[in-house]
Amino acid sequence: MYKVIVTDSISDSGLKALYDHPNFTVDKKSGLSPEELKEIIKDYDALIVRSQTQVTEDLLNAAEKLRVVARAGVGVDNIDINAATRKGILVINAPGANTISAAEHTMAMMLSLARRIPHAHMSTSAGNWDRNAFKGVELYEKTLGVIGMGKIGAEVAKRAQRFGMKILGYDPYLTEERANQMNITKATLYDIAREADFITVHTPLTKDTKGLINDDYLAKTKKGVRIINCARGGIIDEDALVRGLNSGQVAGAAIDVFETEPASNQELLSHPHAIVTPHLGASTVEAQEKVAQEVSEEIIDIFETDSIHHAINMPQVSGETQKKLQPFIDLGEQIGILAIQLLKNAPDKIDIHYYGNLAKEDNNLLTRTMIKGILSYHLSDSVNMVNALHLLNDQGVSFNVMKNPESKGFASYMELTLHHGDHHSTIGATVLNGYGARIVKMNEYRVDVRPERYLLYIEHHDVPGMIGRVGSILGNHDINIGTMQVGRAEAGGDANMVLTLDKKVNDEVAKELVEMDGLKAVQFLEIPNGHLPAYNMQ
Numbered sequence: 031m032y033k034v035i036v037t038d039s040i041s042d043s044g045l046k047a048l049y050d051h052p053n054f055t056v057d058k059k060s061g062l063s064p065e066e067l068k069e070i071i072k073d074y075d076a077l078i079v080r081s082q083t084q085v086t087e088d089l090l091n092a093a094e095k096l097r098v099v100a101r102a103g104v105g106v107d108n109i110d111i112n113a114a115t116r117k118g119i120l121v122i123n124a125p126g127a128n129t130i131s132a133a134e135h136t137m138a139m140m141l142s143l144a145r146r147i148p149h150a151h152m153s154t155s156a157g158n159w160d161r162n163a164f165k166g167v168e169l170y171e172k173t174l175g176v177i178g179m180g181k182i183g184a185e186v187a188k189r190a191q192r193f194g195m196k197i198l199g200y201d202p203y204l205t206e207e208r209a210n211q212m213n214i215t216k217a218t219l220y221d222i223a224r225e226a227d228f229i230t231v232h233t234p235l236t237k238d239t240k241g242l243i244n245d246d247y248l249a250k251t252k253k254g255v256r257i258i259n260c261a262r263g264g265i266i267d268e269d270a271l272v273r274g275l276n277s278g279q280v281a282g283a284a285i286d287v288f289e290t291e292p293a294s295n296q297e298l299l300s301h302p303h304a305i306v307t308p309h310l311g312a313s314t315v316e317a318q319e320k321v322a323q324e325v326s327e328e329i330i331d332i333f334e335t336d337s338i339h340h341a342i343n344m345p346q347v348s349g350e351t352q353k354k355l356q357p358f359i360d361l362g363e364q365i366g367i368l369a370i371q372l373l374k375n376a377p378d379k380i381d382i383h384y385y386g387n388l389a390k391e392d393n394n395l396l397t398r399t400m401i402k403g404i405l406s407y408h409l410s411d412s413v414n415m416v417n418a419l420h421l422l423n424d425q426g427v428s429f430n431v432m433k434n435p436e437s438k439g440f441a442s443y444m445e446l447t448l449h450h451g452d453h454h455s456t457i458g459a460t461v462l463n464g465y466g467a468r469i470v471k472m473n474e475y476r477v478d479v480r481p482e483r484y485l486l487y488i489e490h491h492d493v494p495g496m497i498g499r500v501g502s503i504l505g506n507h508d509i510n511i512g513t514m515q516v517g518r519a520e521a522g523g524d525a526n527m528v529l530t531l532d533k534k535v536n537d538e539v540a541k542e543l544v545e546m547d548g549l550k551a552v553q554f555l556e557i558p559n560g561h562l563p564a565y566n567m568q
């Protein structure tokens with residue numbers, strides 16, 4: 031049974047899939063202090079949060095079996111992603127599920143600013159009837175600058191166009207073609223400052239966007255500009271905004287998100303030309319239902335089928351790429367496990383080569399499976415696809431990935447070489463159409479071996495009788511040979527043998543083999559998730 035804890039206010043109906051699932055239990059515990067949460071987090075496999083719970087390194091360190099942190103929303107700035115990655119904890123979110131609600135909130139804020147609705151409401155409900163104090167402006171034929179043309183920015187632009195606004199969009203990823211398709215003008219930040227009557231920001235908070243709208247920027251804006259932030263606190267420097275509002279450079283500001291939350295900048299909160307809401311962009315029945323539903327379904331998929339759709343700290347690959355890589359994924363881990371056993375030492379350098387069709391794909395996922403295979407030999411369960419590259423980096427092991435779209439005799443071929451000083455081990459592998467996974471190279475030798483659970487790797491001199499002697503020793507110990515591959519560099523020179531066995535070779539057998547004349551190296555190799563001979567299968 032997997033235990034899920036939900037620590038922010040999240041829609042019960044959206045969590046239905048988890049509540050109904052026989053393999054999951056859900057505990058809803060909002061309002062816990064950081065200490066209280068730290069105390070109980072060790073019991074949980076998954077944590078679901080919104081923006082309120084701070085998922086700190088300290089909390090993650092106390093999480094003994096946590097596999098997933100799910101953000102029921104978009105922004106993950108309340109989660110220490112690096113700490114989660116180091117611990118191998120997957121972080122997912124629900125991008126897109128609250129886009130419409132955030133875009134509608136932005137429109138509501140813009141209209142409220144234009145017509146001063148909150149101020150007019152307060153005055154009227156206090157008994158006044160002041161029709162002159164609240165003269166507004168129209169949106170029609172005004173210019174709106176949208177900084178961040180992602181999902182929400184694009185929906186805001188679409189809605190504002192219906193109000194007759196001209197849209198200037200700035201986003202480093204906005205192409206001329208997409209701007210044309212959306213019938214907006216691709217602009218720079220300074221075009222927006224110069225021309226916009228309203229500016230709305232829709233970027234994440236990053237080192238580039240922190241303080242993006244500051245004193246310098248405001249000095250370049252049109253006098254009387256109106257500014258909206260329904261994205262993240264900190265993109266607009268709050269003190270600079272207050273100075274702009276005081277001087278009249280900024281006619282009004284509508285702010286949903288703050289540098290610190292709950293918001294504490296009283297000058298801004300009580301400014302007569304500011305409209306403020308307590309981070310309500312995603313607070314609608316529909317958005318909350320959708321975000322909760324998306325993360326619930328994804329948590330079930332992750333635990334039940336290992337499929338991940340919206341990972342923050344894992345590479346995202348398209349469904350098509352995933353389908354192409356799938357046959358190589360298990361094999362990637364297996365060659366990692368074999369290469370590290372052959373090397374007999376921790377590697378100081380790793381080379382990965384992809385050839386043919388594999389070289390044309392985004393194979394970050396495949397690289398991670400190999401690294402996981404290599405590291406799991408020494409680190410066992412503490413390594414997974416999330417933290418594999420981090421752990422490798424922590425160990426100071428360098429790795430190179432080389433891609434060559436030319437075929438290496440197979441439509442797709444991957445080769446892994448581990449180095450330890452002057453020593454190295456190499457495993458090459460492919461998937462043969464209709465025949466499945468094959469190890470086709472071990473060190474310098476060409477082989478053709480199915481990656482079965484128990485393998486015996488022997489390097490020897492090419493002299494008569496070797497095969498018979500190895501076979502007799504194994505037979506005397508009741509070890510059945512599945513397949514045997516023999517290869518040699520040249521007659522009478524160096525040769526190798528790779529055998530698949532039906533069971534493990536114990537120390538006694540290994541000793542007898544090692545003592546055989548003419549053998550240069552004997553190694554029993556085991557692939558924990560390799561195929562077992564048919565009669566051993568459950």
Ligand SMILES: NC(=O)c1ccc[n+]([C@@H]2O[C@H](COP(=O)([O-])OP(=O)(O)OC[C@H]3O[C@@H](n4cnc5c(N)ncnc54)[C@H](O)[C@@H]3O)[C@@H](O)[C@H]2O)c1
Binds near residue numbers: 235
């Ligand atoms: N107020 C709320 O309750 C609420 C609700 C939902 C989302 N949000 C926030 O809104 C923001 C946007 O969400 P989204 O779903 O549209 O995300 P998104 O990823 O679809 O879009 C973000 C866009 O910002 C752009 N960007 C990044 N750096 C930039 C920069 N320096 N200058 C200009 N553009 C830059 C990106 O290229 C991207 O297109 C996020 O910060 C999210 O957390 C807030």
Ligand SMILES: O=C(O)[C@H](O)COP(=O)(O)O
Binds near residue numbers: 081311
């Ligand atoms: O990034 C988001 O999804 C929004 O800021 C919504 O945050 P919330 O889930 O805390 O309302």
